[in-house]
Amino acid sequence: MSKPVTDRLLTALQAIQESQGAVSDTALKALSQARSEPLYRLEGLRSFYPVFREIAGAPHRLQICRDGPCRLKGQALAADLQVALDGRQDLDIEMVSCLGLCDCAPASALNETPGPLPDASTVIEWLDNAHWPIPVATNNLQRLPTDPYPGVDCRYGAIKAWRDRPAEDIIREIEAAGLQGLGGAAFPTARKWAFTRAASGEPRTVICNADESEPGTFKDRHLLENAPHLVIEGMLLGGVVIGASLGVIYLRHEYHQARRRIEEALATARGSGVLGPDARGPGLAFDIELFVSPGGYILGEETALLEALEDRRGEPRHKPPFPTTVGLHGGPTLINNVETLAAVTTILARGASWWRAQGRGEHAGLKYICVSGDIKTPQVLCLPWGSTVAEAIEGCGGLSDGRNLLAFSPGGASTPFLPPTAADTPMTFDDLRAAGSGLGTGALFVVGTGRSLADVLLAQAHFFRNESCGKCVPCRVGSAKGVEMAESALEHSPAPIEQALETLHHTLSRTSICGLGQVALLPLVDGLRRFPDEPSLKPLKGFTTGAD
Incomplete structure (x- = not known):
């Protein structure tokens, strides 16, 4: 164990x-x-882990997100804030990677309390009065559209209905629903569960990967804050199928409200006997450990996550073997993300046929999409599979500040930007792949006219350079070299670096150990190809901005 x-x-x-x-x-x-x-x-x-500091520093700490939507919406405000607060001995200001609060961009955290980035006068008032009225961005709890339970007393009905049935029946129902992994890889969920069940060895473990850290991604936070019981039940069902007695929720450390909600839900489940010595049946135990990550985007990679749980540096392992056969402490390990596990509960509570009927046309089910950037109301939407990008944007009130659509990334920082002509593309793995991008983590990042697309793309490359774990040379060196080349062309001397970036990206994609290095330069390289007339990208082609 x-x-x-x-x-x-x-x-x-x-x-x-x-x-x-x-x-x-x-x-x-x-x-x-x-x-x-x-x-x-x-x-x-x-x-290795960014949460750890060698020196305590000032008594107060203001962390400001520097990535994606927050950079787009608050770069100037962050700069003004740093200037205004410079010299205060009681405050350290840190520019940090995505905080998972893209729905309130620009986002910050003062003494670990999350919320929208305040102005300097507000921060000074808080510091001088030792009062922290930061609006919490994540406190609007609601019943989710995929929650099959109308009340607290009805919860955990799926495990009661399926616990004593053959595990193969559970796998067949998930397969009939057509569920794919919703963390980005899109691997068929039933097949992963079947592989893990068939694998030999001990210990056997179910892990919920709740370490979403890619800029623009915050749907798992939304699910955990509003329906942690669905994830817990999905993990328990996974434990029944693979014969595991232990589950682990691996949670990113910035998600304080999600942590409280999970802890409450775990206590309730233990108190009612849902978790405990007879959770999988008489004498068949199952319990769940909540592990709070010490930080780092790379920890969302499943084998890096395993390394952290085994008290090592979170560097990805070579695959194969895959975690389904050789995972945590060498045993078969079932790893799914938050949305996938919650969907399993919904499917087994309502039936595969119900799930399939929620989609459009040949598409099955419901999909949570987090929408951020230049839109009026950033939020998490629950949409029928097959809904288009344009419908998601409209569901958030359309673009903000009178802007028109310039570009959008449909699935997070690792998915290439597409032009406005692709806005009618259905948000499915296959359709977006055919359009030249991907659904990824389900994070739709919208960029409006009047923005510098070059700055947006370079910020994506900055993120991957900053988050490289450094284990493999191609990623560690290549991501930094690509950013250096682009910065030089944009900020100093225009230079035609398209081909050099393309070659470098090709090398990284073929030789990096994990997905981070394989996509580190992809948005930048693809953007140069896909937006040939974008003025802000001309310096990367050797022209001054605005030149023909």
């Missing part, structure tokens, strides 16, 4: 950070002696 959360080195380091404000050298040496762990191993963990 996996080690309990209280015994993990990473959990111990996080506890030190929370109590002391940093993981100092003194604290690291004390932990090394207490756990009889080599100091170099602890130093390796501290240096």
Whole structure:
């Protein structure tokens, strides 16, 4: 069985950070002696995970998102704020990667409390009065369209109906629904469950990957805050199928309200006997551990996540073997993301035929789409599979500030931008792939006219460069080189770097260990091809802006 959360080195380091404000050298040496762990191993963990600091710094900390929608909506405000607050000894300002709050962009977190980025006078008032009335961006709880339970007392009906049936029946029902993995890979869910069930070995574990960290992506946060019981039940059903007694929810550390909601839901499930010694049947236990990630986009990669759970640096493993056969602590491990596990519960509670009927035409089911950028009301939408990009934009009130559509990325920072002519494309894996992009994480990022597309694309490349774990040379060096080339052409001397970027991207895509390096330069390279007349991209073709 996996080690309990209280015994993990990473959990111990996080506890030190929370109590002391940093993981100092003194604290690291004390932990090394207490756990009889080599100091170099602890130093390796501290240096890898971004949540850990060696020095506590100022008593207050303002983190400002620098990526995607937040950069688009608040770059000037962030710069003004830094200038206005420069010199304050009681505040550290950090520009950080996506906070998962794209629906309130530009987003920030003051002393770990999330909300829209305030102006300087508001921050000064809060600091001087020691009062933190930051509007929490994630407190509008609601019953979700995919929640099959009208009330609290009705929950966990699917596990009651399916627990004692053959596991093959559960797999067949999921297969009949046509469910694919909704974290981006689109691997058939029933097939993954069948592979994991058939694999031999121990321990057997179900993991919910709740570490969504790609700019523009916040749907899993929405699901966990509003319906954690659906995810818990989906994990329990997975435990029944693969014969696992333990589940782990791997949650990104910025999701404080989601953490509280999960903890409450887990306590309720244990109190009612849904989780516990007889969860999978008489004498067949199943419980769930909530593990809070110490940060890093790469931890969303399933094998990097496993490395973190095994108290190592979160660097992706070579595959094969895949986690379905050799996963956590060497045993078969079923890993699905939040939306996929919640969908399993819905399907088994309402039936595969109901699920299929929710889609349009040949498409089955419902899909959560997070929409951000230059739109009037950024939000998470629940749409029938097969709905178009244009319908999603209209569902958010259309574009903001009188802008027209310039470009959109339909699936997160790793999916190429498409032009307005593609707005009628259905938001499905196949249709968006045929259009030259992808559904990815289901994160629709909308860019309006009047924006610099070059700046948007370069920001995407910045994100992947910043988040590279550094394990493989192509990604570590190549992502930085691509950004350096683009920055030089845009900010200093225009140069025709299209072919050089294309070659570099090709090398990264063929030689990087994981998906990060394989897509690090893709939005930039694809944007140069797809938007040949975009003025802001002309310096990358060797022309000054506005030149023919």
